[in-house]
Amino acid sequence: MEITHPMLTPFTAKQNSVQIGYVPLLDCAPLIVAQEAGFFAAQGIQVRLQRESNWASIRDKLSLGILDGAHILAPMVLASQLAPANNDRAKTFKTALAMGYNGNAITLSSQIYNQLAVPDNSLPAIVTALKTHLSVTTGPLTVGTVHPHSMHTYLLHLFLNRAGIDMARVAIKVIPPVNMVEAMQQGEVDLxxxxxxxxxxxxxxxxxxxxxxxxxxxxHAPEKVLGVNQGFAQTRPEVHEKMLAAIVRACQWLECADHIAQSALWLAKPEYLDCSSDLLIQAMLGQWHTARCGSHQRKVFFSQQANAPWPAHAQWILQAMQAYNQIDTRKLSASLDALYDWETYQRVMTRLDLPLVERERFPGLLPAIALPASPGRRP
Structure with missing residues (x-):
């Protein structure tokens, strides 16, 4: 898919202006590409992208309507129901668009990794060696996650469960993504x-x-979604759909390996991720276009219906939140169908003349939720 650069016309009508927030990560790429390649402009909307350093800031600004939409953690849609600002349900979130599958990784400190007797770098060998290491050491394994209500937290539980590590040995610490490397360098987290x-x-x-x-x-793990304030979705449905259409086009564009260098240059700009484009290219090549994991999927932005707000994913997230005592279903004022808006997604796909899919035909299998080894312990 070729880039188009439509003439940028100044917009004076407030109804065409949108504020979208993001945290500086590679998977905010669809927003940056939609802006830089002109996909937002092609839909006739003027978007201001606002960088935030952490998910709590994104949550608060989206809830209060300072942001109309945001690149958010998929579980934050359900979590917004827990304590809506001023008890105003119009300030909770919904989504009609997923921003792809996968994109996360688990990193172990070099200090610990170098102590492991790992015969090879396969996941089974590493988890076995890590469990053995913990059996002959004392103290907790300090684990960093970006937010309690995140796929990162749930993936960590899947990993620790596979390794057979008792959660009583684990201390979970919430750290903004941009601070993770420094936290590991300072010995604040082990993994x-x-x-x-x-x-x-x-x-x-x-x-x-x-x-x-x-x-x-x-x-095919869900990761980020395009979350919107409920009030915005209700009062500006046409602008909402135009915004989603532009992001879908950006996701299509990102699937081409030939676009890696250009997307890295855009993302590296000071106003976006503000880091080396070489770092971004290396991460993209490792996470998007190599075969280290064999048949496992990598970061997918568009193919395999990666933009669908699958009801099965919403249900899995709800069950995980229940398993870790994070949510009381009595506090959900809206159904999962209302929070994961399939009808709006289908209208956008029709607008773009893209194939429609059945809402129950999600790809792959859902993993069994790893129950905490220590009952009642919150992640």
Missing amino acids: YCVGEPWNTAAQIAQAGRIICYGSELWA
Whole structure:
């Protein structure tokens, strides 16, 4: 798909202006591409992208309507129901668009990795060696996650369960993505799960070693979605759909390997990720277009219906939140169908003349939820 650069016309009508927030990670790429390649402009909307350093800031600004939409963690849609600002349900979130599958990795500190007697770099060998290491050491394994209500947290549980590590030995610490590498360098965490490029950055700094890609735990795991404030979705449905259409086009564009260099140059700009384009290219090549994981899926932005807000994914997230005592279903004021808006998604796909899919035909299998070894312990 070729880039188009439509003439950027100044917009004066407020109804065509949109504020979208994001956290500086590789998987915010569809937003940056939609802006830089002109896909938002082609839909007749003017978008201001606003960078935030952490998910709590994104959550608060989206809830209060300071942001109309945002690149958010998929579980945050359900979590927004827990304590809506001023008890106003119009300030909770919904989504009609997923922004792809996968994209996370688990990184172990070099200090610990170098102590493991790992015969090879396979996941089974690493988890066995890590369990053995913990059996002859004392103290907790300090694990970093980006937010309690995140796929990162749930992937960590899947990983720790596979390794047979008792959660009583684990201390979970919430750290903003951009601070993960420094936290590992300072010895604040032993292991973390985060999106790229902050796993590759740890390897370059020799602070940590990528030991597992999220796709090795769940081959089509949901990750980020385009979340919107409920009030925005209700009052500006046409602008909402135009915004979604532009992001779908950007996701299509990102699937081409020939576009890696250009997307890295855009993402590296000071106003976006503000980091080396070489770092981004290395992370993209490692996470998107190599075959380290064999048949496992990597970061997928568009193919395999990666933009569908699958009801099965929403149900899995709800069950995980229940398993870890994070949510009381009595506090859900809306159905999962209302929170994961399939009808709007289908209208957008029709607008773009793209194939429609059946809502129950999600790809792959859902993993069994790893129940906490210590009942009642919150992640």
